[in-house]
Amino acid sequence: MATPKKTVAKESGQEKAGSPPEFSREQELKALRDMLLIRRFEEKAGQLYGMGAIGGFCHLYIGQEAVVVGMQMALKQGDEVITGYRDHGHMLACGMESRGVMAELTGRRGGYSRGKGGSMHMFSKEKHFYGGHGIVGAQVSLGTGLAFANRYRGNDNVSVTYFGDGAANQGQVYESFNMAELWKLPVIYVIENNRYAMGTSVSRASAQQDFSKRGVSFNIPGKQVDGMDVRAVKAAADEATAWCRGGNGPIILEMQTYRYRGHSMSDPAKYRTREEVEKVRHDQDPIEQVRNRLLADGVSEQDLKAIDAEVREIVNEAADFAQHDPEPDAAELYTDIYR
Amino acid sequence: MPIQVLMPALSPTMEKGNLAKWLKKEGETIKSGDVIAEIETDKATMEVEATDEGTLGKILIPEGTADVLVNTPIATILADGESAADLAKVPAAPAPKAAEAKGDAKAEAPQPAAKVPAAPVSEALPDPEIPAGTEMVTQTIREALRDAMAEEMRRDGDVFIMGEEVAEYQGAYKVTQGLLQEFGARRVIDTPITEHGFAGVGVGAAMAGLKPIVEFMTWNFAMQAIDQIINSAAKTLYMSGGQMGCSIVFRGPNGAARASPPSTARTTPPGTRRCRA
Structure with a gap:
């Protein structure tokens, strides 16, 4: 294999200045719709949780939508996606159906895991989505394994392995980095840095707060990306997928993002101020950014409202299905333990 | 002298x-x-x-x-x-241990070794599944393990083996002897010393449809990876409602040995099966 030139590595931590490449109107509209779907879906999930229709764990993705939507826009059929427990957005971005995801949240038969997985454990082989993993950091080794399988089979698929700033401190992340670079596995490690690992801010938990540099001792290049700007995410994703498909091995993208809601439904988020959240919402909201650009480009408010209405209808239908679909039979407790 | x-x-x-x-x-x-x-x-x-x-x-x-x-x-x-x-000055060669023991026994012949409990006699019962008259081959357990893996690897290109020293070293305990030569480095893969990591890589590859054999040099080391074995490999079939299974073998030696208590890993988590040889 040719020795790859590590040109990207030099950019580590320095990617700040300059606007990302413009989107076409079509791309802007797609990004808006996909991000809106995630936001409305998550708002509805939060509502159903409050009503007691969803039990157990539930971690909402509101605020981080640009990351998965921008990444997905750069992927091709066959590329795998895997993530941790905050996974609803990733599934919707992969094209999994709202009703199947919502019904899994409510633990119904029509859920992606037939009601047995819940919020953190959904999968779709058809959409190449490999979960949904509750163990913080476990998906990093698993995603590296997906890349291993691509390499083994000699295809040109890329594994997109998401994890957070909290998981980035787990040991197996670095075990995986080592093997991924050693074997030149096609994996994009997307570190979604939303500034808080549950209630612990990055500055209280991380000796190296520039996550794009976390691969330095393994020679894995990395890049910091404005994860609130879907165009910047897409541009970084294009570069990263090309790097991986070129046989250069893994790459790290640190997505600088923010979650508006608490870590989970039971988190009052007392570790940060209301003003901090409001400031991000006001200045950086990923959906508002696209809306404003579209309006400036001459798209009418009415057209945008129509998109919102279409998305709300999908979400309402999903919520309705998720509350009326039957629960799994008690006998399901004993199925799918052994194949 | x-x-x-x-x-x-x-x-x-x-x-x-x-x-x-x-x-x-x-x-x-x-x-x-x-x-x-x-x-x-x-x-x-x-x-x-x-x-x-x-x-x-x-x-x-x-x-x-x-x-x-x-x-x-x-x-x-x-x-x-x-x-x-x-x-010529060299004294008569001291007899090797085995011979010594024999000599002693002879010298103390009148003393019956009655204090030592008799070793339990185990007699292999005929296996009803093996037709009478089948010619049996004698081989070590490690050869049997190796042959079984090689057979699967010949049969199915998705089967591969990974672990520490499985390839170039020919297996820390020689269980994978010769596999690298037959199947090549693509399918017989030396890993770094990184049990948690490579167990996870194996499970991920299995979720993608491959059939890994993940070797732990000793079963004690598998405890480093028990999270991936239980939480990712064993439970996912259930938690995915049957959609995302994982065909994978974790193997390694365990049991009584010097300085190695045989007490670890005697349980079998739901979703896994335990095989012993």
Whole structure:
């Protein structure tokens, strides 16, 4: 294999200045719709949780939508996606159906895991989505394994392995980095840095707060990306997928993002101020950014409202299905333990 | 007085070995640290280094001799100032351990070994699934494990093996001996020492449809990876409602051994099956 030139590595931590490449109107509209779907879906999930229709764990993705939507826009059929427990957005971005995801949240038969997985454990082989993993950091080794399988089979698929700033401190992340670079596995490690690992801010938990540099001792290049700007995410994703498909091995993208809601439904988020959240919402909201650009480009408010209405209808239908679909039979407790 | 070189035990379990080759001739000068001979055990060919200095006086066991018991004198080394004539001074070779034990038993023949409880007698019962008259082959467990894996790898291209020292070293305990030569580095993969990581990589590959055999050098090390074994490999079939299974074998040696309590990993989490050999 040719020795790859590590040109990207030099950019580590320095990617700040300059606007990302413009989107076409079509791309802007797609990004808006996909991000809106995630936001409305998550708002509805939060509502159903409050009503007691969803039990157990539930971690909402509101605020981080640009990351998965921008990444997905750069992927091709066959590329795998895997993530941790905050996974609803990733599934919707992969094209999994709202009703199947919502019904899994409510633990119904029509859920992606037939009601047995819940919020953190959904999968779709058809959409190449490999979960949904509750163990913080476990998906990093698993995603590296997906890349291993691509390499083994000699295809040109890329594994997109998401994890957070909290998981980035787990040991197996670095075990995986080592093997991924050693074997030149096609994996994009997307570190979604939303500034808080549950209630612990990055500055209280991380000796190296520039996550794009976390691969330095393994020679894995990395890049910091404005994860609130879907165009910047897409541009970084294009570069990263090309790097991986070129046989250069893994790459790290640190997505600088923010979650508006608490870590989970039971988190009052007392570790940060209301003003901090409001400031991000006001200045950086990923959906508002696209809306404003579209309006400036001459798209009418009415057209945008129509998109919102279409998305709300999908979400309402999903919520309705998720509350009326039957629960799994008690006998399901004993199925799918052994194949 | 000339020094005797004894057949060394090159592993805790070695009882005898083959004297493959002498690297020094009689009359050659020997310095401490010189490799003087090569010895083959059932696991590997190892070098014997001299710990004394002088001249190789006499080779007592010629090269090519098989099954030389540990502690058998294999050569004598003459110290400075000694000559071949001094070889006669060497006392009769101390008998190797096995022979010693026999001699003692003979001397104390009147004392019955009644205090030692009789070893339990185990008799293999005929297996009803094996047709009568089937010709049986004798092989070690490690060979049987290797042959079973090779058979699966020939049958199915999605089967591969990964672990520490499984490939170029030919297996820490020689279970994967020869597999690299037959299947190549794509399917017989040496990993770094990183159990948690490579177990996870194996599970991920299995979720993508491959059929990995993940070897832990000892089962104790598998505890580093137990999170991936239980939370990712065993539970996902259930948690995905049957959609995302994982065909994977985790293997490794376990049980009573020196300095290794046999108490670890005797449970089988739901979603996994335990096989013992």
